[in-house]
Amino acid sequence: MGSGATRSGGVQSVDRAIDLLEIMAAVGGSTALGDLAARAGLPLPTAHRLIRALASRGYVRQLPGRGYALGPKLIRLGDVATNLIGAWAAPHLANLVAKSGETANMAVLDGAMAVYVAQVPSPHSMRMFTEVGRQVHLHCTGVGKALLLQLPDETVRNLISKAGMPAHTPNSHVTSETLLADLAECRTRGYALDEGEQEVGVRCFAVPVPGAPTLTALSISGPVARLRIESADHVTPLLRRVADDLAVEFDQNAVP
The missing domain is CATH 1.10.10.10 (Winged helix-like DNA-binding domain superfamily/Winged helix DNA-binding domain)
Structure with a gap:
């Protein structure tokens, strides 16, 4: 006893x-x-x-x-965990690339920023490439918005106030009001959209991964000439399917 x-x-x-x-x-x-x-x-x-x-x-x-x-001890743990997550997610991202033809990404919330933890690039010579481990702002990226739409507006305001809202392109949001309105639309349609807000000429569709132990998002990104707005009809169901598969794996690997 x-x-x-x-x-x-x-x-x-x-x-x-x-x-x-x-x-x-x-x-x-x-x-x-x-x-x-x-x-x-x-x-x-x-x-x-x-x-x-x-x-x-x-x-x-x-x-x-x-x-x-x-x-500082947490940095090493985070680096190891990031590498493991990337290796685990890679087959799922490769499946997205095979079916969409564009680059697939996975990111998590890291403080007041998003950090890429995995990527599988498109086979096209003209493609999007982001280094794993790179931090990006939440307000102007597909993965960032997909992370934010999982949070209440007040939390979104707090995160944005910490990181700021630099205008990376003329399309970037520069006020919390326009960002919150965008996030409301994201929740209604079920996915986030980056219309050249991080980089001119690039479009990105992104969705949350439900039930992940930390806020997580998946995205498909590519040049607007290939990844058209109507591509959402094909791309977003693929993203949701893989997000659901990942959610199931998270649940199965949870320690009771």
């Missing part, structure tokens, strides 16, 4: 420690200990004990005063 109680307490501590890391990530990577404890619904001494344990392993670092931030 004693060993069972010990295991239960240990599992609870792990859960709470992970909650603290996720809360810190959600608020931008750093916060005061008191605020962190309040957000987690934990007594201050409990939160302090868990944070000190995480800090001793390099997953959290202490700031001047009573603040804490995510630590």
